[in-house]
Amino acid sequence: MEAAALPIHDHHGPPPANQSARVQPQVLGMLLFIISEVMVFGAFFTAYFFIRVVTGDSWPGEGDHLPKAIAGVNTAILLSSSLTMHWTVEATIKGNRAGMKAGIVTTFLLGVTFLFIQINEYVHVGFAPSDSAQASVFYGLTGLHGAHVFVGLLLLLFVLIRVFRGHFSPQAHRGLEVPGIYWHFVDVMWVIVYVTVYLL
Amino acid sequence: MVVAGVIASAIGIVLALAIEWFPTVAATQTKKISTLYDVLLIASVPIFVLVVTVVVAAVIRFRMRPxxxxxxxxxxHGNTRLEVIWTVLPALLILGLCTYSYIVLEDIEKAPAAAQELRIGVHGEQFAWTFTxxxxxxGGEELTTTELVLPVDRSVRFSITTADVIHDFWVPDFAMKLDAVPGLTTHYRVTPTRLGTYPVVCxxxxxxxHSVMRSRVRVVEQAEFERWLAEQSTPAVEEGAGPDEQVAAGKQIFASEGCGGCHTLADxxxxxxxxxxxxxxxxGVDEAKIREDIVDPDAQIAAGYGAGIMPSTYGQTLSDSELDALVAYLKEATK
Amino acid sequence: MSFRAPGFPRAGLGILVGVGLAYAIVCSVRALYGWDPVVDGDAVLQVALIAAPLGFLIGLGAFDYWFRWAIGAPTLPEDHSGHGARSWKDYFRVNTDHKVIGVQYMVTSFVFLGIGGMFAMLVRAELAQPGMQFVDPNAFNGLFSVHASVLIFLFIIPVFAGIANYVLPLMIGAPDMAFPRLNALSFWLLPVAGVMMLLSFLAPGGAFATGWTAYAPLSTEAPIGQVFFTIGVQFAGASSIATALNFLVTIVTMRAPGMSFFRMPLLVWANFATSLLVVIATPFVAASQFFVLLDRALGFNFFNAAKGGDVLMYQHVFWFYSHPAVYIMMLPGFGIISEIIAVKARKPIFGYRMMAFSLLAIVVLGFTVWAHHMFVSGMQEWIRVPMMITTAVIAVPTGIKIFSWLATLWRGVLHLDTPMLFALGFLTMFTLGGISGVTLAMVPFDIHVSDTYYIVAHIHYVLFGGSLFTIFAGVYYWFPKITGRMYDERLGRWHFWTTFVAFNCTFAPMHLIGIEGMPRRVADYAETFAGWNLFISIASFVVGLSTLIFVYNMVTSWRAGVRAPANPWRAMTLEWQVSSPPPIFNFDTIPTVVGGPYEYGVPGAVHGVFKDAEVKTTATPAGAAPAGD
Incomplete structure (x- = not known):
């Protein structure tokens, strides 16, 4: 087993790779990952489609009510967190460290609030996933989204820590931008979930 | 090479058609599907032969010599005309085959002209078939059996249901199959054309x-079908039959219900x-317990075996006298 | 032995911590809700199946870098200790060198081929005669289910990823993959998934026994062994997606100067197409298994018809992945064959652009055909005919590829060595599998042969005669590059001919017994099929034995084969322009591409040129992220 074995003295680094596209690898990677995530949601929406449209059952399950108003407020909270995220990136580019700190903290707290309200909704919504297929789809879709919010928050937390440790500059802030893209995706996805599950 | 290819294709087609692919052609559907398959073979063999011929010819003519x-x-680097040809020709062939298949599909599924269609329920459950x-x-009460009997030359429409998981109702000699899906009733029709007994397969x-979920279908003349229907409504075991007759009847029931597919019984x-x-x-188990084991198999399960595996419908599909006979037989056989 | 440094001791500790956490979480939640009993073995096992592998990966060190990155600590500058392999031990740690990862992938997946193949032998032993001889029906169902799952998710899909991992960065003139640490994680997810599936045999109630398709509601009601599949697939799927994403980013952003898309070797094209399929389709299989897990573990009702669930939805979601998966398991093979046929016939690929476009056509069409697996499922009848047409139409781009390969052979100078023999074997056998695929697209015929041995024959002609032959071809072809040694040509030919003949004897008769009425996935069958089944079983054992020739050849040649020159095949693609095995960072300087990859016979044509090698030292050590990254 001596594949790739080399003389020890060969200790220089790799030659810099040719950059054959204008897009940055990390950004492209995140976009592809988001495509993959969209497809996960797509599969859950397929379940939604089959149970609501193909089977033609009532929505939500008989006797169940979805708190449209509270969820609407929650939607507003999540959407405003997208704005603050954008503001954070803008502030970073302008070199406004105070704005960057305020922005990331606000974004993070808005996200936490959203998640808290969502969990609170589960407690009070009055039905369990085991009650009906409609309930399963409701918990499936909102739960899947909640899990994404959680992951997004984790990424924001990392960014937050790094912001306060003095990372990122107007020139180098990809580590802030890429989690930001993910966070915007999570927000847009919520709008789709909210419209299809609660409003339609 | 062209000559060799044509000859090989011809031989290949003859050989492929000479093979008896299908089981008995026992329904109009089987006939039409096997004809479709013959057409597919005639279209496929030359393509396969073409590829093999070119590979073999290339190996012979162009192999590296010392x-x-x-x-x-x-x-x-390429040849546009050639590339267009091998894109368009296969596409045409494919569309032709699709069109023909579509016609066959319409044909095997169309409802018979006369409304003289028999409607029979097919119910699958782990691991047995029942027919309603x-x-x-x-003409009298609804009848449930474990053997399917059909009159010849009459279209039958099956309504297929299941009690538990997905099964699939297939009679290979009829060439038609369809899943039994929880929550749905699915349908297909066949017109048996040949007398005989054929396997029913999940x-x-x-x-x-799964591999023992088998039954059989008997295709009989219309007159015999009516006789069979009438017989079914009279009890298999006459009231007041002697113990020996009961045991003998029970042994038959054990066989006809397919109990031996899942259970070992030396007798x-x-x-x-x-x-x-x-x-x-x-x-050494008493009659009441044997009866309970048959009618309500999950009440008490032998060690090492799971619940919900044995059908729980024997209480409905067997008449009281049949049950008595089966219990008597099992008691006798395991004494 | 240190439990602090990354490695196997810490990974073992990670497993223990994972199991302990699972136990604690489940018991405390159950106690909190007052459920009885507090200690529920099934629930603990299901959580442990998620937690223990994560513990293992963390312990092994797959996440060390990211943990430091996440908390903003200075990331360890890459001293290249994570790069390359100097002894066999370097293959048993988290290694970020794509060449090491490629070898890890290939060796691991061939181990799973051995295991999956053994299961096939056991299945055939049981089926040699009617009646039950060796195993009980539950074990039988477990054997063929694990056989299929292991060979699909842990052999064919990852072995292609392994081959591409090794040669793709070299082919496009990149020093490594775009995300080397993600690449390492992708690999280590695989043994996790594989070991999990195999461990299911130890679960109470036996291994998962619902086929690799795991149709609900059979799977939602199955014993706990099913969960080993449900969760194992998540790990295998995550690995696939991560690798595909890595390939796509690498291909888009790291090609050598001058390598336009239409100067890429077709193997790169094939992996580009495959990766698109993986990124888009694989989430669906993950979701289908989420549904099963939610139904089974948490009482959801996705597939509970009594509460409004839809059983057919499972099949739609599952096949929306699993049909494209067939192309995921075939397109990289097309790429390998294109490389080999061009080099071994000493001619440019005939119709290069159509070869590339037909790959993309297959990707697009591949998403429009899933319901042809469901012609007898009881779904809406109107879906069938459109799906029949799209399915049959895929034969057109596939046909373009076959005919183009044939035209490439014509008037060439054919070097009929082992890789070429497997390539030609693939051409003929895959054609047969493709033709039986077209017959299966025809709805009326499919109604009769669905779920029969005809299907078994078809899938094995495609996956064995198709995919596996290309894998063998590729492994022989790149063996000198990877190991720096030549394989034994005589043994290679023996391997090809025995496999080729025994393969046909095994699977060709299955077409016949399928149409005659033998259903698949049965432990027992009617007496009428006894003769052919005995024949098939004997032939299948010969297939098993023929693989031993391959293993022997690989092992002895790797240890003591003749030293390989840099370019034994006189190939033009970039991986052959560096030493065998390649230098640790692939290239001293990145080559410049000046022409197509297959310009054989064109006087003076070259694919890539190397400017004078000047030893460069990069200012920042590679891998040390600048503070803003």
Whole structure:
């Protein structure tokens, strides 16, 4: 087993790779990952489609009510967190460290609030996933989204820590931008979930 | 090479058509599907032969000869006309086959002109089939059996249901199959054209007894079909039959219900391993308990076996007298 | 032995911590809700199946870098200790060198081929005669289910990823993959998934026994062994997606100067197409298994018809992945064959652009055909005919590829060595599998042969005669590059001919017994099929034995084969322009591409040129992220 074995003295680094596209690898990677995530949601929406449209059952399950108003407020909270995220990136580019700190903290707290309200909704919504297929789809879709919010928050937390440790500059802030893209995706996805599950 | 290819194709087609692919052609559907398959063979063999011929010819003519180690072939990068041909021709062939298949599909599924269609329910459950003849067929009460009997030359429409997981109702000699899906009733029709007895097979993996989920279908003359229907409504075991007659009748029921598919019973010569070995578990057990084991199998399960595996419908599909006979037989056989 | 440094001791500790956490979480939640009993073995096992592998990966060190990155600590500058392999031990740690990862992938997946193949032998032993001889029906169902799952998710899909991992960065003139640490994680997810599936045999109630398709509601009601599949697939799927994403980013952003898309070797094209399929389709299989897990573990009702669930939805979601998966398991093979046929016939690929476009056509069409697996499922009848047409139409781009390969052979100078023999074997056998695929698209015929041995024959002609032959071809072809040694040509030919003949004897008769009425996935069958089944079983054992020739050849040649020159095949693609095995960072300087990859026979043509090698030292050590990254 001596594949790739080399003389020890060969200790220089790799030659810099040719950059054959204008897009940055990390950004492209995140976009592809988001495509993959969209497809996960797509599969859950397929379940939604089959149970609501193909089977033609009532929505939500008989006797169940979805708190449209509270969820609407929650939607507003999540959407405003997208704005603050954008503001954070803008502030970073302008070199406004105070704005960057305020922005990331606000974004993070808005996200936490959203998640808290969502969990609170589960407690009070009055039905369990085991009650009906409609309930399963409701918990499936909102739960899947909640899990994404959680992951997004984790990424924001990392960014937050790094912001306060003095990372990122107007020139180098990809580590802030890429989690930001993910966070915007999570927000847009919520709008789709909210419209299809609660409003339609 | 062209000549060799044409000859090989011709031989290939003749050989492929000479093979008896299908089981008995026992329904109009089988006939039409096997004809479709013949057409597919005639279309496919030349394509396969073409590829093989070109590969073999290339190997023979263009293999590297000694002294050619450092040579390269001519730098041919493509040929638009050739590429168009091998895109368009297969596409046309494919569309032709699709059109023909569509016609066959319409044909095998169309409802018979006369409304003289028999409607029969097919019910799958782990791991047995039951068949329901509705009142309009029997003329009397609804009839449930474990053997399917059909009159010849009459279209039958099956309504397929399941009690548990997905099964698939398939009679290979009829060439038609369809899944039994929880929550749905699915349908297909066949017109049997040949007298005889054929296997009924579950074609969708349904658990550990999947390979023994078998029954049979008997295709008979219309007159015999009516006689059979009438017989079914009279009890198999006459009231007040003697113990010996009961045991003999029970042995027949054990065989006809397919009990041996899952259970080992020395007296019946069966060796099924899905369920408990009856020679062991029923030894010295009283009649009431045997009866409960048949009617309500999950009430008390032998060690090492799971719940929900044995059908729980024997209480409905067997008449009281049949049950009595089966119990009497099992008691006698495991004494 | 240190429990602090990354490695196997810490990974073992990670497993223990994972199991302990699972136990604690489940018991405390159950106690909190007052459920009885507090200690529920099934629930603990299901959580442990998720937690223990994560513990293992963390312990092994797959996440060390990211943990430091996440908390903003200075990331360890890459001293290249994570790069390359100097002894066999370097293959048993988190290694970020794509060449090491490629070898890890290939060796691991061939181990799973051995295991999956053994299961096939056991299945055939049981089926040699009617009646039950060796195993009980439950074990039988477990054997063929694990056989299929292991060979699909842990052999064919990852072995292609392994081959591409090794040669793709070299082919496009990149020093490594775009995300080397993600690449390492992708690999280590695989043994996790594989070991999990194999461990299911130890679960109470036996291994998962619902086929690799795991149709609900059979799977939602199955014993706990099913969960080993449900969760194992998540790990295998995550690995696939991560690798595909890595390939796509690498291909888009790291090609050598001058390598336009239409100067890429077709193997790169094939992996580009495959990766698109993986990124888009694989989430669906993950979701289908989420549904099963939610139904089974948490009482959801996705597939509970009594509460409004839809059983057919499972099949739609599952096949929306699993049909494209067939192309995921075939397109990289097309790429390998294109490389080999061009080099071994000493001619340019005939119709290069159509070869590339037909790959993309297959990707697009591949998403429009899933319901042809469901012609007898009881779904809406109107879906069938459109799906029949799209399915049959895929034969057109596939046909373009076959005919183009044939035209490439014509008038070439054919070097009929082992890789070429497997390539030609693939051409003929895959054609047969493709033709039986077209017959299966025809709805009326499919109604009769669905779920029969005809299907078994078809899938094995495609996956064995198709995919596996290309894998063998590729492994022989790149063996000198990877190991620096030549394989034994005589043994290679023996391997090809025995496999080729025994393969046909095994699977050709299955077409016949399928149409005659033998259903698949049965432990027992009617007496009428006894003769052919005995024949098939004997032939299948010969297939098994023929693989031993391959293993022997690989092992002895790797240890003591003749030293390989840099370019034994006189190939033009970039991986052959560096030493065998390649230098640790692939290239001293990145080559410049000046022409197409297959210009054989064109006087003076070259694909890539190397400017004078000047030893460069990069200012920042590679891998040390600048503070803003």
């Amino acid at each position: 002294g050619q180690e450092d040579q390269d072939g001519p730098p041919i 003849y509705p009142e309009e067929v029997t 074609a969708e993996l349904c658990g550990l007894g 019946a010569g069966s060796g099924g391993q899905i369920g408990p070995n009856l020679d062991d578990v029923l030894k």
